[in-house]
Amino acid sequence: MNGCRMMGRCPGCYPGFYPPPGGYFYPPGYVGPDLTYVAPTGLTDEEIANIVRDNINSDPSIPASDKQSIKIDVSGGMVNLSGAVRDRRSKPLAFADAFWSMGVIDVNTDDLKIEELGKKNKRTK
Known part of the structure; x- marks a missing residue:
């Protein structure tokens, strides 16, 4: 058990398990792997923009009018979607x-706005 406090229940006490003895x-x-x-x-x-x-044009869930109003700009693999769509799901x-x-x-959609068609729930007196 190598003086382990876990009474032999830790993976380090058994051969073939990690962490190895001595760490x-x-x-x-x-400092670790370069994740960037x-x-x-x-x-x-x-080519990325195409x-x-x-992919956007082949998505059946996006209305055709919204597909045409989305503008795509690509710079170094970073995609910026801009324009105005009417359906909030788009x-x-x-x-x-x-x-x-x-x-x-990565994708930035900060410039892609949702147009409201109008307030349908206005109360009239």
Whole structure:
């Protein structure tokens, strides 16, 4: 049991389990893996924009009028969706279509506005 307080119930007491005896060794100054690295896809911004446009156009849940009003700008794999849509479901659907497109790093929808068609629940006297 190697003097373990868990009475042999910890994974380190059994051979083949982690952590190994003595713990892990990392060189001085090691802070962990670089999680900001994004593998290059080899696609240009124009190709990414075409892929995003195709994905949005092929989504049957987005109305045709909203599909045409969405503008797509790509810079270094970062997609910016702008314009105005009438259906409030179109914004998150367009975000998902763009986000899961090949070559896309991140999507910004701050400039994609939802137009209200008017207040249908106005009270009249």
